[in-house]
Amino acid sequence: MASQEVHRGRLIDHVQLVVRDFSASHHFYNAILASLEVPITASGDGYFLADELFVTSMDIEAALTGRHHLAFQARDRAMVDNFYQAALAHGGRDNGAPGERAYHPGYYAAFVLDPDGNNIEAVYRGEATRSAASVVISF
Incomplete structure (x- = not known):
């Protein structure tokens, strides 16, 4: 596997998804990451990397990782x-069309399910929250 640049000071080092159908997942993630202008930085037999996202086939890892929610910044x-x-258009299923959400003012997001049923989101938090020094999120 290719080496990656290490970014110190981030909360998350990486997120790994182990997927059933690697080809379908690669097709799906390649398309959504391209739409978010996030490049796939490394790939090989049964894996690929994009920033801190690491996706592998069950041929590399024995067990699926389960259902997760990943939110990408837009x-x-x-x-x-x-x-x-x-x-x-690339194998995702609707889980919430683009629109404003009540999480906080300016929260505009869309939700889809990937080929393994993970809840994948793209979110734009609006100009007001982008300029703030910190953002408080309530659940």
Whole structure:
């Protein structure tokens, strides 16, 4: 596997998803990551990397990772819309069309299920929260 640049000071080092159908997942993630302008930085037999996301086939890891929720940052609302359309066109299933959410003012997001049923989101938090020094999220 290729080496990656290490970014110190981030909360998350990496997220790994072990998938059933590697080909379908590669097709899906390649499309949604491209819509978010996130490159796949390394790939090989049964794996690929994109920033801190590491996706592997069951040939490399014996067990699926289970269901997860991943939220990718989007630059603007149009990028959220593009993510949603790319996901649906490449094996994703609707789990919440693009739109404002009540989480906080300006929270614009779309949700899809990937080929393994993981809840994948693209979110644009609006200009007001982008300029703030910190953001408080309530659940």
